Amino acid sequence: MENERRNFLKKAALAGASAMVIPSLMGFKEEDMDQAGKLRLDSSVESKLIVPKNNGLKITGTFLDEISHDIPHQNWGEKEWDLDFRYMKSMGIDTVIMIRSGYRKFITYPSEYLLKKKGCYMPSVDLLDMYLRLAEKYGMKFYFGLYDSGRYWDTGDMTWEVEDNKYVIDEVWKKYGSKYKSFGGWYISGEISRATKGAIGAFHSMGKQCKDVSGGLPTFISPWIDGKKAVMASGSSLSKNDAVSVEQHEKEWNEIFDGIHDVVDACAFQDGHIDYDELDAFFSVNKKLADKYKMECWTNAESFDRDMPIKFLPIKFDKLRLKLEAAKRAGYDKAITFEFSHFMSPQSAYSQAGHLYDRYKEYFRLK
């Protein structure tokens, strides 16, 4: 064994791997180990799927969560973002959505308005410019997410969001919208559910301004369904008892869609707040409502797991599969995810994400 290891070390050194560390692995031989001295994957082993492959709606869009509410930052530089866009592309993603241009005092681009009038902090990088360049480089469409002052979360009142975004929408369109052909649309980022006070008026006003300023570029929203898992991320409980019924959901969203459909082109309900056996019931109502108001029906397929005490790590593949299969059954138009870079990327800090990427490509025959 000792001799073998010496030979292995010698051979590896000749191949330029002089930096390696070799823990001994009892009962295993040198050919079982890779250059880092770890046991190696047997690439001839294949997973045996017992369900039909490629039977769900493929994910073709992702949020970019650079200004985060509740997902710790990965501290990537432009090098890593460039690589991530290539990974997205290799999975079939053609649409990237910056989830918000700012949250409270942290912002993604050096906005004169937000820096001077709102005391926001100067970011070290102009992320908006970077994302637009990368989207252009990799042939993707970029959606701009509006500014979130945090006041709506604190007060339930959306007036402040409308006011701030009047300036933000104008500023952004002038500085970036005309410059980059990748600027493809607007995401009205206020996350609402049910009868949020003043939401219809606010969404209509913001959607209209986005369209007016940009010659009618598409807009979308991504609300949550007020289901059993609609709980605070910072809280310790994982579910609640006063979840909305399908009927009540339909009634309330019929009213909201009625008020906004002329300026909002698509609705991508978050798919993680209801249980897996409620997917079909809610999805068919969502599709019916979207059809009625001639909106596109998207799904925001959450790629993180809401059922675990660690908030949040990548979702188990079968859960994502169930949701994408339901979206296909319901005839949805497009699937986007929140979000690729933490929860599905091979370079994510959570290596469960890279394995989710592998499972996803295996299922959709993308490899």
Place this chain on the structure above:
Amino acid sequence: MENERRNFLKKAALAGASAMVIPSLMGFKEEDMDQAGKLRLDSSVESKLIVPKNNGLKITGTFLDEISHDIPHQNWGEKEWDLDFRYMKSMGIDTVIMIRSGYRKFITYPSEYLLKKKGCYMPSVDLLDMYLRLAEKYGMKFYFGLYDSGRYWDTGDMTWEVEDNKYVIDEVWKKYGSKYKSFGGWYISGEISRATKGAIGAFHSMGKQCKDVSGGLPTFISPWIDGKKAVMASGSSLSKNDAVSVEQHEKEWNEIFDGIHDVVDACAFQDGHIDYDELDAFFSVNKKLADKYKMECWTNAESFDRDMPIKFLPIKFDKLRLKLEAAKRAGYDKAITFEFSHFMSPQSAYSQAGHLYDRYKEYFRLK
């Protein structure tokens, strides 16, 4: 420096490492860096242990936590599971226990009963078949964990578990038990502690059926001790005040063992709910009770840390060592762990796990 780097890059390229990235490391030279441009471990440095080595009970079994309550999924394919079984083997593991065959609507194998009668979701892979094949391939004994409907957790009543498992046990034995010689026993997965209503009858009934159907294959349970750390994973507190006393624990478990010992061969108490200086007191009672009822006394050495706000990451090695040393002092028969793949495996998403594996092998002179 620039010249050196160029030379290094050139040499590395010749050795096939053209893909590398080289961050500069002030004050360090090229020979300090590995092929990825990171500073490299000095493999001549050794830890200096000041405690006797190899002084605990070695871990020879692990749970497989594929259907998880509270540990986020790693999204491994069969390739990664195959590798993990090799890592287990290299650490001395001869027994793998699938913690449960299903939990609520998520299941590990395409059970006709659970799919049709219980509305469970079709899994994309037959994990039961995969584990049995891998156990066979690597010469391990596989224990099958019963189905957990979740109703006992919700209601405190085990009736439902008995009813469902009547079908599951039969079905599984017919389809897999006779096919794989690695099918080596049963894990009665209901996690109880103290005087759970109906638990004795339920455990007896399920244990008896397992034995009857399989020609007497061994069965075991793995309850928790109702100690100070027996709190909800989803809650925010880490300990409680109404912990059980050693005397009360003995009294209650004497009664339970008395009622089940003819059909349950071993009891592996979870070791993580009591404090480290309570180990000897509880362990000696457990051993005494097991001896009295001619059961084997195992320990379920938890390899995750219950003392941290992140629930859960790998345990600090010295905590695991204290528990395994106590198990040895108490004369326990076997140590299993919950569980290898997240908390001790070199390919775990938590890289603390790989280091725990290294510390474990260092202590037990396995390298």
Place this chain on the structure above:
Amino acid sequence: MENERRNFLKKAALAGASAMVIPSLMGFKEEDMDQAGKLRLDSSVESKLIVPKNNGLKITGTFLDEISHDIPHQNWGEKEWDLDFRYMKSMGIDTVIMIRSGYRKFITYPSEYLLKKKGCYMPSVDLLDMYLRLAEKYGMKFYFGLYDSGRYWDTGDMTWEVEDNKYVIDEVWKKYGSKYKSFGGWYISGEISRATKGAIGAFHSMGKQCKDVSGGLPTFISPWIDGKKAVMASGSSLSKNDAVSVEQHEKEWNEIFDGIHDVVDACAFQDGHIDYDELDAFFSVNKKLADKYKMECWTNAESFDRDMPIKFLPIKFDKLRLKLEAAKRAGYDKAITFEFSHFMSPQSAYSQAGHLYDRYKEYFRLK
């Protein structure tokens, strides 16, 4: 494509990389992939910073968090610690501070007093000795953190800490202080804020003993500011409403500094409990007080993120930058961090840490 892959595999094999696994990456070519078959970083891509570089106070010290309250253990051996000291050095760190020599029954060195009188557990490695050796090897100054019995956390009374540390300080100085020239000072580890009962007397007594026994080696404390984020790590809320005002903070700390400044040389307030736009107000008061009492004014720049539900992962770089820029503006003397090994090290289990290290070096022109 198949041909290309075969050629790539063949070439890679010639270069000694026979262990690789190649997932296919649709639309990408072999030259886009590294030896592990992953898409590779394009090292020509550079981040474009829009803020002045090198405009903050550089971090030159770090805590060593081996006996942890609330940060899960990395299970490193001496090899990994040796490497980490090199990474620290490459970032400009000259000072390492062991955060505490023990916490409740877990201790860092085989203390006769704590083992015999307090029932502490024997550690498997003498970490104190190891850190002193590594500090010597890499030319750093080591500060010893006092023992924390946990009783102050439970009772609010510091009497027990003073009593235990009488023995610990003597023992440690005799056994290690005279032996290692890297032994450079003392960290009085009791974490207080505002008018903790008996804190002034306790800190004075411990500080005096440290200085008396060691010929006047420097001492420091690292209290928290009782700001809006001063909440329990194990709790689920991230902020509170009864935060201290700047005026009240100044009044209380004036009193504390007055009582301890003759035996405490520096104060490194933790910078994470106040909001980013409160930094200047609190920092200028801290500096004024330190100047008044001729103490050094340090900042404990927390490199973990207090704003996220996962407690705790590495901080977003821009947050760290804002804090270090504020410390520079306030004329602080030194920045230390809690802590490098989990939150800034390229070998941290949290790979966000390695990226934070890259961002830090990029900003401070250290590469």
